[in-house]
Amino acid sequence: MPVPTSVSTPSDHRKGVGLGLALLSALAFGGSGVAAKPLIEAGLDPLHVVWLRVAGAALVMLPLAVRHRGLLRRRPGLLAGFGLFAVAGVQACYFAAISRIPVGVALLVEYLAPALVLGWVRFVQRRPVTRAAAVGVVLAVGGLACVVEVWAGLGFDALGLLLALGAACCQVGYFVLSDQGSDGEEVPDPLGVIAYGLLIGAAVLTVVARPWSMEWSVLTGSAEMNGAPVAALVLLAWIVLVATVAAYVTGVVSVRRLSPQVAGVVACLEAVIATVLAWVLLGEHLSAPQIVGGAVVLAGAFIAQSSAPAKGSGKPVASGGPERELSTPGTAA
16 A cells, blocks of 8 residues: 655745745855954954945845836835945944954844844834743843853953944844835835845945045955965955845845745844854854853744734734834844
8 A cells, every 4th residue: 555645835845945045044144254254353444344245245236226226216215224224234333343252242142133123112112012022032131141141240342242232223223114114005125125225335334434445455365264364355255245145135035935034033043153153263162151141042032033923913013013025034244
């Protein structure tokens, strides 16, 4: 008698591809700090590295901006907010933070964003949140206390921690804008929003970073990655093409094949990937309490993001609003 076999459906295949793309996006985003830190230690200012990343990615994405030029007329506020917060703000704060504190710690602090979104929803918008989401916030804050080892009197660089927290706050601004961007009859194409966000972010960073004062000679040499020399241009190419362009595109496509919530949960692996890569490639070792605290932070972020009700359910919100068609995983780093 033949044994029944399961038959995969197109929907299963679609979700499988989406999950794979979400993992690739998390891997690509997670490697940005590991590639950027050697350039910073080689003599480039963190803001200059951010400018190179954003400006390079903006040039690559320019054809998409031309294709979706109607967004400039329909959603100028959304594009400006995305460029200022999700691109310029998040990345400038994150890269400045990793110049002072370990990559893994900076990214784990940034993952307080889901908890901060809940604070915005509860205390600014005065909307109820689910009990599970509140538990996620408590876990995230408690885990952060372990990551920064508060019992040791905050031995980490205080400015570095503040910069990482600034990246989390900028990410909150992106989530709030994304929630608003999903309203209305015509939802903007995420790839178009990303393309214009990069262009606007590059313009803002050009004024702030003043790239004409950059040590351009650093790019012609090599940077040390845990004692091993690596060509600076190779690191820059990774940051622009893989950790920005490929990461954003795969993230957007994964959201379309999965759901913003599921893709967002998978994106939590970005912090794990970044920590492991920094451990292996940069020699940045975390203590046992920091590893446990990082796991608790990610668990809190997981609960906060996965406990949001579906759109139109009428239930209390859990992570800033209903599912966002514009939301992309890994926007932070």
